[in-house]
Amino acid sequence: MTAVKHSSTLQENKKAAMAECPVTYVMDKIGGHWKPIILFHLLSGAKRYSELRRAIPAITEKMLIQHLKQLEADDIVRRVAQPVVPPYVTYSLTPAGEDLKEVLYAMAYWAFRDVKRKDITVPEIWTREP
């Protein structure tokens, strides 16, 4: 009974998994390490590119723009550019992006409970609004 295993192009597994599981579908869209943070900052309203950069000092410009492009392609954020010089570009959430609020809040709520459960001191930054 020769098992029919390992007939995959490495990334095929992932794709198959995404089609299998709605949760993975979501992770594929907001699953990077930076995307949730970006979205979190956009929850409080439209932001300029430079505002986001300042709000998330740890991110590199490359990552920021790359993820913004992806989020835009996934119809989660909307890019609006004013044709002025210097350029003025704002990013905001689409309806689909707004709907993610519930997911993000559920996550945040779980995180709070988890650190309390573990008796870790809650990082005070968490308690500040984005």
Added chain:
Amino acid sequence: MTAVKHSSTLQENKKAAMAECPVTYVMDKIGGHWKPIILFHLLSGAKRYSELRRAIPAITEKMLIQHLKQLEADDIVRRVAQPVVPPYVTYSLTPAGEDLKEVLYAMAYWAFRDVKRKDITVPEIWTREP
């Protein structure tokens, strides 16, 4: 005005980001491409290692055991081993793991809405219980 950039050991950014954002804290724990799937299958009750393997054919044994270990270390799943031969090991959710249900359901719900919004045919697999 020499900018004070790039003073990071590559992964320090991530860590800083995690401390900054509860959402990232969650992503760090369930953010792999496989973890959500594993958890999804455990939502319906304790499963044996081999059951999980059969339930998620696309995953390699390496990934499965590795993620299970991580989830165990993060106190999200519980491992119970009966000292018999051949070994009998079951994995189930801890209270913290159970609490993730809300997060996973919020994700699943969003996924449904998103595919409907995009007029993609909902993968019928999504509609089957895990």
Added chain:
DNA sequence: TACTTTAGGGTAAGTACTTGTAAAAAAGTA
């Protein structure tokens, strides 16, 4: 002309994540 600001592109290099393959341990059975 030189310089400023804002939004982004390109490339190379490094790090983390996944996979494939092989194999170990343990107690019983043929």
Added chain:
DNA sequence: TACTTTTTTACAAGTACTTACCCTAAAGTA
């Protein structure tokens, strides 16, 4: 002894993700 089953580990190799660094465009201003 050789072989079974189930869970798990080790190692090497490949792929994807991130970072660092440098660079462009455009209009106004000194």
